[in-house]
Amino acid sequence: MKRILVGIKRVVDYNVRIRLKPDGSGIVTDGVKMSINPFDEIALEEALRIRERGAAEEVIAISIGSGDAQQQLRTALAMGADRAILVETGSGTEGALEPLAAAAVLLKLVEREQPMLVILGKQAIDDDNSQTGQILAALWDRPQATFASKVELSGTVARVTREVDAGLETLEVDLPAVLTTDLRLNEPRYVKLPDIMKAKKKPLEVLPLASLGVATAAKTRVVRFDPPPQRQKGVMVKDAAELVAALHAKGLV
Amino acid sequence: MSRILIVAEHDGTHLNPGTAKCVTCAAALAGASVTVVVLAQEPAAVAAQAAALAGVAQVLTVANPANEHPMAAFLAPQVAALAKEFSHVLGPATTFGKDLMPRIAALLGAPQISEIMAIESATRFRRPVYAGNAIVTVEVAAGVQVAGTVRTASFVAAGNGGNAPIAAVTPAVTLPSHTRFVSVSAASSDRPDLQTARRVVSGGRALGSAEGFKLMFALADKLGAAVGASRAAVDAGYAPNELQVGQTGKIIAPELYIAIGISGAIQHLTGIKDARTIVAINKDAEAPIFEVADFGLIGDLFEIVPQISKLLS
Ligand SMILES: Cc1cc2nc3c(=O)[nH]c(=O)nc-3n(C[C@H](O)[C@H](O)[C@H](O)COP(=O)(O)OP(=O)(O)OC[C@H]3O[C@@H](n4cnc5c(N)ncnc54)[C@H](O)[C@@H]3O)c2cc1C
Ligand SMILES: Nc1ncnc2c1ncn2[C@@H]1O[C@H](COP(=O)(O)O)[C@@H](O)[C@H]1O
Numbered sequence: 001m002k003r004i005l006v007g008i009k010r011v012v013d014y015n016v017r018i019r020l021k022p023d024g025s026g027i028v029t030d031g032v033k034m035s036i037n038p039f040d041e042i043a044l045e046e047a048l049r050i051r052e053r054g055a056a057e058e059v060i061a062i063s064i065g066s067g068d069a070q071q072q073l074r075t076a077l078a079m080g081a082d083r084a085i086l087v088e089t090g091s092g093t094e095g096a097l098e099p100l101a102a103a104a105v106l107l108k109l110v111e112r113e114q115p116m117l118v119i120l121g122k123q124a125i126d127d128d129n130s131q132t133g134q135i136l137a138a139l140w141d142r143p144q145a146t147f148a149s150k151v152e153l154s155g156t157v158a159r160v161t162r163e164v165d166a167g168l169e170t171l172e173v174d175l176p177a178v179l180t181t182d183l184r185l186n187e188p189r190y191v192k193l194p195d196i197m198k199a200k201k202k203p204l205e206v207l208p209l210a211s212l213g214v215a216t217a218a219k220t221r222v223v224r225f226d227p228p229p230q231r232q233k234g235v236m237v238k239d240a241a242e243l244v245a246a247l248h249a250k251g252l253v
Numbered sequence: 254m255s256r257i258l259i260v261a262e263h264d265g266t267h268l269n270p271g272t273a274k275c276v277t278c279a280a281a282l283a284g285a286s287v288t289v290v291v292l293a294q295e296p297a298a299v300a301a302q303a304a305a306l307a308g309v310a311q312v313l314t315v316a317n318p319a320n321e322h323p324m325a326a327f328l329a330p331q332v333a334a335l336a337k338e339f340s341h342v343l344g345p346a347t348t349f350g351k352d353l354m355p356r357i358a359a360l361l362g363a364p365q366i367s368e369i370m371a372i373e374s375a376t377r378f379r380r381p382v383y384a385g386n387a388i389v390t391v392e393v394a395a396g397v398q399v400a401g402t403v404r405t406a407s408f409v410a411a412g413n414g415g416n417a418p419i420a421a422v423t424p425a426v427t428l429p430s431h432t433r434f435v436s437v438s439a440a441s442s443d444r445p446d447l448q449t450a451r452r453v454v455s456g457g458r459a460l461g462s463a464e465g466f467k468l469m470f471a472l473a474d475k476l477g478a479a480v481g482a483s484r485a486a487v488d489a490g491y492a493p494n495e496l497q498v499g500q501t502g503k504i505i506a507p508e509l510y511i512a513i514g515i516s517g518a519i520q521h522l523t524g525i526k527d528a529r530t531i532v533a534i535n536k537d538a539e540a541p542i543f544e545v546a547d548f549g550l551i552g553d554l555f556e557i558v559p560q561i562s563k564l565l566s
Contacts (some may be wrong), residue, residue: 012383014519014520017386017519018383018386018387020387027383027387098364099355099365100358100359100362100364100365103359122501123501125383125384125500126382126383127382128367128368128381128382128383128384128500129365129367130351130355130367131355131358131365131367132355133355134325134352134353134354134355134356134359135355135356135358135359136359137325137326137356137359138329138355138356138359138360139359141429142431143326143429143431143432144325144326144352144356144432146325146348146351146352147348147351147352149494159435162348163348163494163495164348164349164437164495165347165348165349165448165495165503166264166437166438166439166495167437167438167439167493167494167495168437168438168494169434169436169437169438170435170436170437171324171432171433171434171435172432172433172434172435173431173432173433174431174432177431182501183484183488183501184487184488184494219363219364219393219394219397220364220366220391220392220393221391221392221393222389222390222391222392223377223389223390223391223392224389224390225382225387225388225389226387226388226389226390227387227388228381228385228386228387228388228526229526231526231531231544231545231547232547233543233544233545233546234531234546234547234548234549235547235548235549236543236548236549236550236551237548237549237550238550239550239552239557239560240550240557240560240561240564241560241564243532243548243550243561244561244564244565246548247509247530247532247548250530252452252508252509252530253476253509253565
């Protein structure tokens with residue numbers, strides 16, 4: 001069966017202005033809106049389009065996280081994933097896996113499911129690590145095409161356009177491969193109410209992290225969360241002339 | 254003692270300034286010895302530039318036709334084979350480094366610290382999370398090998414004045430055949446580079462069209478500035494993707510940043526937090542961009558920008 005695995009990370013919604021806990025131990029998540037990492041929605045959308053074109057048969061949404069991540073997996077199923085797997089960890093900061101560990105977990109599932117493609121986001125917008133896809137590709141000893149803005153499949157080859165600092169780069173990779181998504185790859189579909197009902201009947205498998213036998217001990221430790229340095233609010237100028245004069249006075253123009 | 258290996262970014266001819274910023278980052282570790290490795294088809298010219306950087310103790314070169322275009326699947330095993338003796342392996346947090354360094358980290362079994370903004374000690378680092386809305390201090394145990402990408406906006410480039418020895422090496426690895434380079438769009442060369450420009454003029458959705466966006470180029474020409482754009486402007490096709498500034502675009506630290514018709518979403522502000530002076534031009538007095546602007550001007554950009562261009566002539 002031609003399968004695509006998609007990473008679905010549960011993160012604080014991108015519209016939320018995060019607040020730090022006063023003791024610097026983390027950010028406030030109580031009562032905060034949680035969503036699928038935006039890049040993972042794009043990853044799922046791409047996988048669904050590939051399946052809808054007939055180039056794949058099954059799309060599996062995978063999340064590693066606390067039991068609450070089932071919500072995001074249900075959303076992924078409502079969007080159109082065929083089944084979902086939650087690798088259940090503890091909750092809170094202790095439960096969160098580092099990219100090395102998350103990739104090791106994903107590799108286990110790759111070995112089990114034998115996908116033609118794994119599509120992950122280019123970064124999770126909470127830790128902003130941008131590592132997991134690249135690490136998985138290395139551990140799996142397969143190609144990586146990161147920051148993808150266009151994916152064309154033909155047979156056992158993917159031609160991927162990547163957003164790089166210079167502009168756009170195109171690579172050709174043999175399948176199976178790992179892709180990570182950039183924002184312009186596609187626009188994810190909206191979930192419709194009947195799909196939410198249907199998603200309730202789709203399979204969602206929960207695997208305790210310990211059952212996978214993967215070494216996931218953390219190699220890094222977050223000592224402290226601090227607020228970023230704040231910029232001082234500046235002055236308003238009334239017109240173009242005043243602005244140019246102000247910049248001139250500061251030696252900026 | 255820390256031995257730091259920096260993977261040079263280059264285009265075959267020129268060393269990318271991100272590399273010299275990694276050298277500055279590494280030099281913050283007292284007593285560290287800094288090695289730069291240049292992987293290229295023909296590394297000599299780039300290696301000479303790396304050897305001239307103040308603070309570099311040694312340059313290694315790996316000449317291989319497979320290194321003509323930087324592809325992580327090829328570069329990572331070569332770097333990993335050379336990295337065993339090093340305590341830290343760093344690259345710039347550019348798309349080059351973001352693509353490559355985690356693949357190296359995986360081969361080394363080393364944790365990666367992404368977007369390092371400060372090295373406090375050999376085992377303690379600071380980095381932004383949540384689009385820069387929090388800064389975390391991260392620690393690894395003593396003796397753990399670490400990979401990292403360096404947030405280039407946080408460091409000035411190391412200057413010249415070095416004269417490091419250059420040694421050719423040949424890592425014993427077999428390279429894969431599963432990845433092939435097809436093409437890369439040529440970078441436009443006649444304008445200042447967005448990542449290193451001292452001045453940047455940046456346009457948003459309000460420009461309304463690719464035609465409208467030309468106003469940005471005209472103003473940039475007057476200022477000798479690079480041009481940037483918001484995601485909305487890029488998504489709408491007014492500006493090419495390499496101009497995007499922000500959490501998922503480029504993170505820059507120019508002396509002057511002029512945001513025109515940009516609302517100032519969190520994800521955009523992440524990219525300009527280190528700009529020395531921010532100017533905002535927006536018709537909405539409530540736009541969040543004004544909260545971070547040193548100089549704000551409320552009004553219609555289509556009137557104001559031509560006036561500024563004229564005043565600068
Ligand atoms: C995961 C994720 C990552 C993202 N990454 C980035 C990123 O890297 N960079 C980025 O920029 N965005 C990013 N975004 C998008 C971001 O959230 C905003 O949607 C985007 O920055 C808005 O762009 P804008 O300010 O040009 O458009 P808008 O928010 O639509 O603002 C347009 C502004 O123009 C003003 N205006 C309109 N007409 C005029 C006029 N005639 N004269 C003067 N002012 C006028 C309006 O008052 C308004 O403030 C990301 C979003 C997500 C979800
Ligand atoms: N806990 C997780 N669960 C599911 N997918 C994940 C998880 N962590 C990382 N990923 C995937 O890896 C991508 C990059 O994450 P990161 O390396 O943390 O920035 C994300 O966009 C996801 O697709």
